[in-house]
Amino acid sequence: MRRRRPEPGDHWHLDEVFIRIRGVQHYLWRAVDQDGVVLDVLVQSRRNTKAAKRFFKKLLKGLRYVPRIVVTDQLKSYAAAKRQIIPHVEHRQSRYLNNRAESSHQPTRQRERRMKRFKSPRQAQQFLSAHRPIHQRSHPRRHLMSAAEYRANRTHAFEVWKQETCIRRAA
Known part of the structure; x- marks a missing residue:
């Protein structure tokens, strides 16, 4: 699935949300591009x-791309880390500009409820890293495309899924 991932946009939206794992608060960090494509996730305790x-x-290593603009909420940790890692990138901090990243947490929250919460940080990281590309491929944004485009997109998604999971038709 990583090989087939589209190239990310040049505006990255970063956000973190807390999740409880066995009663202990952890943070799920998420990066999304301007088109709503999730770039990476990371579960940490701090x-x-x-x-x-x-x-x-982790984000830069996995993607090998550098954004033009990084949009975050007003958490001071982002500014300090950005100054040290990618100082030449424009940084915009606003709680209103970051709605794309905030709304990208919704599928994770829904899945977390269905699974009756995560059992460990490692399990959460593994699941969310695998869930992200599958969810994006199988749930296209229907409101942005015509019916014909949607059908073609779904057909292509099922073909990719068959290829990636090595499912072959019985002849």
Whole structure:
């Protein structure tokens, strides 16, 4: 699925949300581009500058792209980490500009409720890393396309799924 991932846009929206794992609060860090495509997720127990730097490094290592603009909420850890890791990138901080990242947490929350919460940080990280590309491929944004485009998109998604899971038709 990673090979087939589209190239991300140049506006990245970063956000974190807390999740409870066995009664302990952890943070789910998420990066989304301007089209709503989730770039990466990371589960950590802290929400400080060190955690933000770790997320930036993981994000840049996995994508090999540098954004033109980074949009975050007003958490000071983002600014400190960005200054050290990608100082030449424009940084916009506003709680209103970051709605794209805020709304991208919704599928995760729905899935978390269905699973009756996560059992460990490692399990949450593994599941969310796998869930992200599958969810994006199988749930296209229907309101942005015509019926014909939607059908073609769904057909293509099922073909990719068959190829990736090595499901072959019995002849």
